[in-house]
Amino acid sequence: MPELPEVEVVRVGLDKWVRARLIESVQVLDPRSVRRHIDGAQDFEETLTGCTLRSVVRRGKFLWMDLEGLPEPTALVAHLGMSGQLLVEEPDAEDEKHLKVRLSLAERSDAPSELRFVDQRIFGGMFLSPLVPTTDGYPGGAGSIQPLIAQAAAHIARDVVDPHRDPNDLYLALRKRSTDLKRAILDQGIISGVGNIYADEALWQAGLSGLRNTATIRRQEVTRLDNALIDVMTRALDAGGTSFDSLYVNVNGASGYFSRSLNAYGREGKTCHRCADNGRESLIRRDPFMGRSSYSCPVCQPRPRRRR
Structure with a gap:
């Protein structure tokens, strides 16, 4: 979508x-x-x-x-x-x-x-x-x-690149909930414009697991995530969007090319770029998520420990 x-x-x-x-x-x-x-x-x-x-x-x-x-x-x-x-x-x-x-x-x-x-x-x-x-x-x-x-x-929040958005609102909105972090940033009432592809990319860039509970999120982690969301969206805008499907075109029928720059989404079984740069070996994993898929690195995006 x-x-x-x-x-x-x-x-x-x-x-x-x-x-x-x-x-x-x-x-x-x-x-x-x-x-x-x-x-x-x-x-x-x-x-x-x-x-x-x-x-x-x-x-x-x-x-x-x-x-x-x-x-x-x-x-x-x-x-x-x-x-x-x-x-x-x-x-x-x-x-x-x-x-x-x-x-x-x-x-x-x-x-x-x-x-x-x-x-x-x-x-x-x-x-x-x-x-x-x-x-x-x-x-x-x-x-x-x-x-x-x-x-x-009118029901949706201001989006990631809106100059009138207060970044502190994201922190406050996340801390008020107790849900998975990825599920929260896909909620258009919290922050709008983020979909499955860019959520995975921003979470990877921020080094955060999408399974992290929002009630435990720290302000510095939200700042890191917010910066990652802005950066990912800005780079995608510069590239004309992501076109995995020939249907996603601009008004003249041309497709975008940000798909060539993805670090997580769609890279199941491929080497994590960040881990490779740090001399570690890790492969991107895919997990089912809300009828779709989530892509993440099990090493640099560690999952939260389950409570006993």
């Missing part, structure tokens, strides 16, 4: 190609992809037509576009799910096999005039959501200067 870097790459692309453009028409080709719009596909088409995409905003993995032209502050939310793509295309470009929604935009000489939502597995979708004030008075997310957030995303 796409994580913060993949969604941010899409946001930047949309900001370049569709921001400040008028929506001239909307075509819903599969009503399942607008199922979260409670008034139905026809209302979705009619409401959006004539609006302007004012800004493109992201918090964590959530992506939305502020709309201009409606009576109340409203956002067009695009949930990518497992396989959703937002692609900018010319009108005469062949329709993608799994094209679900087409937005025709006012022509601009230097940009294609269609925004297409493509979704093979139909876990994602598009819908309208009211914009509500942020609880802390800061902008809703990356790409916004307004203290507003799509109501559908």
